[in-house]
Amino acid sequence: MKILVIEDNIELLKDIKNFLEVEGNICEIAHTYKSAYSKVGYFPYDILIVDIGLPDGNGLDIIKEVKKENIDAGIIIISARNAVGDRIHGLEIGADDYLTKPFYLAELNARIKALYRRKVYNGSREIFFNEIKIKPDSHEVFVNNHLLNLTKKEFDIFHFFVVNRHRLLTKEAIAEHLWGDHIEMADSFNFIYTHLANLRKKIAGSGGRDYIKSIYSVGYKFTDRE
Amino acid sequence: MNLVRKTNTYYLIFLAFLFPIMVTVDYYLIQYIVNSEVEEILLHESERINFHLVEEGTFPASNYLFETTPVSEDIAFSPKFKDTLFYEAYADKRIPYRTYEFIAQVHSQNVRISLKHVLLEINELILLLFVTTTLVLLVLVTGLFFINQKIYRWAWSPFFKNLTTLNNYDVAQKQSIHLEPSNILEFEELNKVVTSLIDQVKKDFQNLKEFNQNISHEIQTPLAIIRNKIVLLLESQNLDSKELQWVQAVYQETNKLSKIEKSLTLISRIENQEFKRLDSVDVRLLIENIMNNMIEMITFKKLKVKTNLNPVKIKCDLVLADILFTNLIKNAVQHNHEGGSIEMFLSEEKFEIINTGDESLIETAQLFNRFQKGNASKESLGLGLAINQRICELYGFRLDYNRQGRIHTFSLFFQ
Structure with a gap:
C-alpha cells in the first residue's frame, strides 16, 4: 500500500519509513505542513500518518483538507500531546485512529494493517502465513485448516505476531499492545511467557510449525526464516 | 453566619453590657439631681423663713415647715440634710422625705426648725428608668438593625456581586x-x-x-x-x-x-x-470492562474473584474514571499472590476492593505519595495511587486504605 508519513522530526520519520518499507509498502514522507499539503493534493495514498504538531501548521488542518476534498485515505494521528481533547477532536473530524508518542513501530504497523483491511476489504480479508490462516474479524486462527481454540489475549498476541512477522517484538511492546498505555503489570512478562507456551502447544497440536523464536531475553520474533 | 447577623449579634452583646451600666448610672445621676434640686428648694425656704423672722418676728406661711423645737442656747448645732420616712395617713404608708434642720432666733429664743420635701419613691424611680432606658435602647436597636440591613444591601452590593463573579x-x-x-x-x-x-x-x-x-x-x-x-x-x-x-x-x-x-x-x-468533562459514568460497566481486559491475567494468577456490584453512576471524566478504577483493580491483581483472592463491592456510597497480598512495609499515609512502592517490584513506578489521589481530590471522592495482616482494603467513597 501507499503511505504518506507527515512528521516534523526527521529521525523519527526515517525510522517509520524504513520500518514500513521493509513491510513492502511504498512510503513517502513530508516534514512540514506545506509539503504534506501539496503531496496530499497531488498523489493518492491509502494511509496518511499525521503528526499534529508541525512547525508550520497543525496536522488536524491537513485532515480537514483531506475530508473536504473527499480523498479516500485512512488516517492515523500520531501525537505527543496525550490530550483527550485532541484525540476526540481528531477522531471527530475524520481520523481513523490515534497513537500517542512514544509508540512502538510494531504497534503502528499493526494499526496500519488493521485500518487498511477495514478500508479496502471491509475487514473480511484473511491473513495467510504458510499453513496458518487468520480471520481477524471473527478472531479465528486456523492451522492446516484446523480451528484453534484460543483465548482473547492469545489471539491478540498471535495476531500481533503475524502482522509483525520477521520483526523483533520486545516484551514491552507486546504488553502495551495487550493492555494499553497506562498499565504496567508486574506479572505481564510471565503472563506473556506462559501464554506463548500455551500457544505453541496448541499450534503444535494441529501440526503447525513453531515460528515463535525467543530473541535473547528481550522479546520474540515470529518468522520462518533462519 | 452572614455579615449582617454577625454585626447584629455584636450590637446585641454590646447592648447587653451597656444596659445595666446605663440603668445604674442613670439611677445615681437622677437621684443626685433630684436631691440637689430638693436641697436647693429647702435652702431657699430656710433663707426665706430666716428673713421673715428677722423682719417680722413671725413664721411665714410655708408648705415645707413641719416642726419647730426650742433649744437651749449652748448646744452646738450645724444645719444638716437628712433622708427620713414619714407615715402618711392618706397613703397608709411611709413616704421618703428630704429634711433640712437649722437654728433660728425667734424672740431671742433659739429654735430648731425642720423643713421637709417629699422625694420620689426609689422603686418608682428604678422602674421608670428601666422602662425609659429599655425604650430608648429598643428604638436604637431597631434603628441600627434597619440601617444595617440598608447598608448591607447598598454599600456591600458590589462586594457580593464580586463574590459571585x-x-x-x-x-x-x-x-x-x-x-x-x-x-x-x-x-x-x-x-x-x-x-x-x-x-x-x-x-x-x-x-x-x-x-x-x-x-x-x-x-x-x-x-x-x-x-x-x-x-x-x-x-x-x-x-x-x-x-x-x-x-x-x-x-x-x-x-x-x-x-x-x-x-x-x-x-x-x-x-x-x-479534565473538564462531566460524563455520567456507569461504574459497574466500567469495572466489568476492566475485569474483561484482565481476566486472563487473573486466571493466570489463579485468583478467586467475588463481586457484588450494584448499578451506580457517577459524574466525572470517563478517562479519569477509567484510570482510577484500572489502577485500583490492577493493584489488587498485581500485589496479589498466586491463588489469592479479590473481592469487590459497589454501592451508591462506595466502591470497596479487598485483596490478599504481602504485608506491606510502608505506612498507610505514605502509600499515596509519589514514587512510593509497596514492594520493590521493578516494574511498578509507585505513581498509580498518587494519580488516584489527585483524581479523588478533583471530584471530592475519598480513598481510604486499610490493612489487616495480609488483607488489603481500598475503599473509595463517592461523596
Whole structure:
C-alpha cells in the first residue's frame, strides 16, 4: 500500500519509513505542513500518518483538507500531546485512529494493517502465513485448516505476531499492545511467557510449525526464516 | 453566619453590657439631681423663713415647715440634710422625705426648725428608668438593625456581586476577570489585589499547561527515536552478552522514563484541572470492562474473584474514571499472590476492593505519595495511587486504605 508519513522530526520519520518499507509498502514522507499539503493534493495514498504538531501548521488542518476534498485515505494521528481533547477532536473530524508518542513501530504497523483491511476489504480479508490462516474479524486462527481454540489475549498476541512477522517484538511492546498505555503489570512478562507456551502447544497440536523464536531475553520474533 | 447577623449579634452583646451600666448610672445621676434640686428648694425656704423672722418676728406661711423645737442656747448645732420616712395617713404608708434642720432666733429664743420635701419613691424611680432606658435602647436597636440591613444591601452590593463573579470564575477560561467597581476605598483595594492575584494565577496556569504540552512533545519524540534505535540494535543480532545487557538496560530505562513522564504529566494536568468533562459514568460497566481486559491475567494468577456490584453512576471524566478504577483493580491483581483472592463491592456510597497480598512495609499515609512502592517490584513506578489521589481530590471522592495482616482494603467513597 501507499503511505504518506507527515512528521516534523526527521529521525523519527526515517525510522517509520524504513520500518514500513521493509513491510513492502511504498512510503513517502513530508516534514512540514506545506509539503504534506501539496503531496496530499497531488498523489493518492491509502494511509496518511499525521503528526499534529508541525512547525508550520497543525496536522488536524491537513485532515480537514483531506475530508473536504473527499480523498479516500485512512488516517492515523500520531501525537505527543496525550490530550483527550485532541484525540476526540481528531477522531471527530475524520481520523481513523490515534497513537500517542512514544509508540512502538510494531504497534503502528499493526494499526496500519488493521485500518487498511477495514478500508479496502471491509475487514473480511484473511491473513495467510504458510499453513496458518487468520480471520481477524471473527478472531479465528486456523492451522492446516484446523480451528484453534484460543483465548482473547492469545489471539491478540498471535495476531500481533503475524502482522509483525520477521520483526523483533520486545516484551514491552507486546504488553502495551495487550493492555494499553497506562498499565504496567508486574506479572505481564510471565503472563506473556506462559501464554506463548500455551500457544505453541496448541499450534503444535494441529501440526503447525513453531515460528515463535525467543530473541535473547528481550522479546520474540515470529518468522520462518533462519 | 452572614455579615449582617454577625454585626447584629455584636450590637446585641454590646447592648447587653451597656444596659445595666446605663440603668445604674442613670439611677445615681437622677437621684443626685433630684436631691440637689430638693436641697436647693429647702435652702431657699430656710433663707426665706430666716428673713421673715428677722423682719417680722413671725413664721411665714410655708408648705415645707413641719416642726419647730426650742433649744437651749449652748448646744452646738450645724444645719444638716437628712433622708427620713414619714407615715402618711392618706397613703397608709411611709413616704421618703428630704429634711433640712437649722437654728433660728425667734424672740431671742433659739429654735430648731425642720423643713421637709417629699422625694420620689426609689422603686418608682428604678422602674421608670428601666422602662425609659429599655425604650430608648429598643428604638436604637431597631434603628441600627434597619440601617444595617440598608447598608448591607447598598454599600456591600458590589462586594457580593464580586463574590459571585469570583465563585463562578475559572482560571482556565480565556477572558480575564471583570470586577464591579466601588466608591468604597477598601473594596476598590480588594478588587485591585484580587484582580492582580488572579492574573498571576492565570498566567501560572497557562505556563504550566504550556509546559506540560511542551515537555510531552519534546521528551516523548526523542524517547520514541531512542527506543526504535535500540530495537534496531537488538535486531542486528551481533551483540555479545555484555553489550546485550547494556542495551537491554537502556531499553528498560527508556521505557520507564517515558512512563514516568506520562504519569507525572497526567498528575500535573489533573491538578491543573484540565479534565473538564462531566460524563455520567456507569461504574459497574466500567469495572466489568476492566475485569474483561484482565481476566486472563487473573486466571493466570489463579485468583478467586467475588463481586457484588450494584448499578451506580457517577459524574466525572470517563478517562479519569477509567484510570482510577484500572489502577485500583490492577493493584489488587498485581500485589496479589498466586491463588489469592479479590473481592469487590459497589454501592451508591462506595466502591470497596479487598485483596490478599504481602504485608506491606510502608505506612498507610505514605502509600499515596509519589514514587512510593509497596514492594520493590521493578516494574511498578509507585505513581498509580498518587494519580488516584489527585483524581479523588478533583471530584471530592475519598480513598481510604486499610490493612489487616495480609488483607488489603481500598475503599473509595463517592461523596
